[in-house]
Amino acid sequence: MKKYVSELLMIPGPTPVPSQVALAGAQNMMSHRSGPFKKLMLDLTAQLQALLQTNNEVVILSSSGTGGMEAVVSSCFAKGDKVLVATVGNFGKRWVKLAKVYGLDTEVLEYDYGQAVDPSAVKALLANDTEKKIKGVFFQMNETSTAVLNDVEEIAKVVKAHGALVIVDAISGFLASDLKIDEWGLDVVITGSQKAFMLPPGLAVVAVSARAKKAMEASDLPHFYLSLPAALKQAAEGQTPYTPAVSLIYQLSTAVKILTDEGLESILARHERLTQAVRSALRSLGMRLLNENDKTASRAVTAVYPPDGLNADEIRQRMKDDWGITLSNGQDELKGKIFRIGHLGHIDPKDVLAVIACLEIVLSQLGMPGIQWGKGVQAAQNVLARK
Amino acid sequence: MKKYVSELLMIPGPTPVPSQVALAGAQNMMSHRSGPFKKLMLDLTAQLQALLQTNNEVVILSSSGTGGMEAVVSSCFAKGDKVLVATVGNFGKRWVKLAKVYGLDTEVLEYDYGQAVDPSAVKALLANDTEKKIKGVFFQMNETSTAVLNDVEEIAKVVKAHGALVIVDAISGFLASDLKIDEWGLDVVITGSQKAFMLPPGLAVVAVSARAKKAMEASDLPHFYLSLPAALKQAAEGQTPYTPAVSLIYQLSTAVKILTDEGLESILARHERLTQAVRSALRSLGMRLLNENDKTASRAVTAVYPPDGLNADEIRQRMKDDWGITLSNGQDELKGKIFRIGHLGHIDPKDVLAVIACLEIVLSQLGMPGIQWGKGVQAAQNVLARK
Structure with a gap:
């Protein structure tokens, strides 16, 4: 029994994946180099921009959110660049690990479990950086491990005043709370499919500002599959540098329609x-x-x-x-x-x-x-x- | 919004249809005249017999439960046969309508909404039928319209003492309450796919006793698609007289495995x-x-x-x-x-x-x-x- x-x-x-979204993944495969797929990607990207409240370029990586995080680290920075990570939990520590793997000079502002980043502490820390050596500030919108929502707007404000790139892991936070990429001036925002998108895992959606794109020109770190410049270049044509996860793209397209319809x-x-x-x-x-x-x-x-x-x-x-x-x-x-x-x-x-x-x-x-x-x-x- | x-x-x-069952319906079509389909049907029928607690023959009709009800009326009786319907609601009245459509001489024992059939009233009524003119007694196991469960065992007991066929609409009652077809001596039992089977509508499973089968020999009522004798003859070979609803059969097979596994x-x-x-x-x-x-x-x-x-x-x-x-x-x-x-x-x-x-x-x-x-x-x- x-x-x-x-x-x-x-x-x-x-x-949980709604049945409508689950079934969308069962549609027939199509060539990812075909006209219909390009159109699908361009339409999808435009709808993603609306949901992300941004005119920044948006790319879809066939990886989990962590792949999106790595893409930013390896694409937007150069060996030895100084960066600041403000961490309030396990996923903040992932920023630290990633930055160290790529040889970035990583300063860490760490908080106890359950606490949020204090924007004034970030401000004070950046104020010490009179030579503007800090190239980027990394943090989580929502720290999943401790159930903490950071004040993205306020943190972004102090970082922008300093001039470093604002890099936000919004994987679990996006759509659960408000995120105004353009209004708040966020340079890179990473989201993941298996959260409020209601999809299975496997896609990371990354929004990239012109400033972040500019920073990529100086990058000398190794990147290939997770290359943001390559993804950005192809995305303009509704394409991806390498084979995308086609069934997940179908599902994202369906989910984004449902979400857009809801508002x-x-x-x-x-x-x-x-x-x-x-x-x-x-x-x-x-x-x-x-x-x-x-x-x-x-x-x-x-x-x-x-x-x-x-x-x-x-x-x-x-x-x-x-x-x-x-x-x-x-x-x-x-x-x-x-x-x-x-x-x-x-x-x-x-x-x-x-x-x-x-x-x-x-x-x-x-x-x-x-x-x-x-x-x-x-x-x-x-x-x-x-x- | x-x-x-x-x-x-x-x-x-x-x-609600569990996703496992829903997806089973998406399997590739197969020929319903092929060996694998015959095997599927024979295995399925054996499992259905176990769930139905019967050694009686079991057929699967590609119709809703009502089709199963009509199949019994048109297959087991002859024009002018006297029958008794004990009704406690809307689906009891459906027995009456069906019996009249086929020209049966229909006596009706009717109860107020919310009440169950009183077996002793059936007994008293049948006691008056000293000439044994009543060939069958129809009733619901569970009357869906009034949420009433009849005492199938007791009703069957008094009907069997009289000798008429015991015809039970168990469409909404099967698996929700106990139903011992062989132990209680039920001659025809009809179930439907869209109830505790957890399937979409479209199939009726009917269990037929040897006595009911015998009664079919005297039937002169018109029947073709819903012919029980034709279905019984084909079922012995894992076949159906006409094209069955193949995807629903796949789903029934999956659901019955889940139910058998549960016990x-x-x-x-x-x-x-x-x-x-x-x-x-x-x-x-x-x-x-x-x-x-x-x-x-x-x-x-x-x-x-x-x-x-x-x-x-x-x-x-x-x-x-x-x-x-x-x-x-x-x-x-x-x-x-x-x-x-x-x-x-x-x-x-x-x-x-x-x-x-x-x-x-x-x-x-x-x-x-x-x-x-x-x-x-x-x-x-x-x-x-x-x-």
């Missing part, structure tokens, strides 16, 4: 609503969030400590075994110490209501005292019922 | 659990069920009256518009007076928890006084949390 349970993926990526305002509003519902529900159950600051709260994922005496891994295991709900572990030093609830992409209020109701049961069955079933759900209902 | 909401189909059919005990237990959760939640909210009898409660669907002063159609509309949840209307005279929540097939506890949480919000937003959010959810949690 096998237990029958529907699977619900509530992790910060890969996120940015609604997309952002629903991520905001789900975030508030999850946070309110967890708090009403007496749980402690890794990031208690509502302003810097990630709109893509919420990280929470288990109640005293309970084990985070056990909670996740029971959620999976009993209710078919997959939640995320913490990363690095937070492994086993927190769990994370993803609420981005193709996740809706019904999913949040169900996950809270199931969590209430699991928590009390694992021995959390005084938990009243329906209380967390009620807190979520209070948020979600608002018109 | 278009509201983005996931669709949740909580109606008593078509039910009948678990399938029945989860339908029981969801039924209790829904009924308990609705009652805790002070709502009145069309059928308050827990013993005769349908394990596939629950019919409920709107609270005083509220409009059932408006509730359904709001559930759809605000939360993406489709519920069913009443049928016939119950149209607009009740609504129905389907909980069969690929529906799981998370769906029930979400539908109750959303219903709480809708009811109070439409003006139901004194409704406490989370209370209905808690009642459902109390049922669903039981191990």
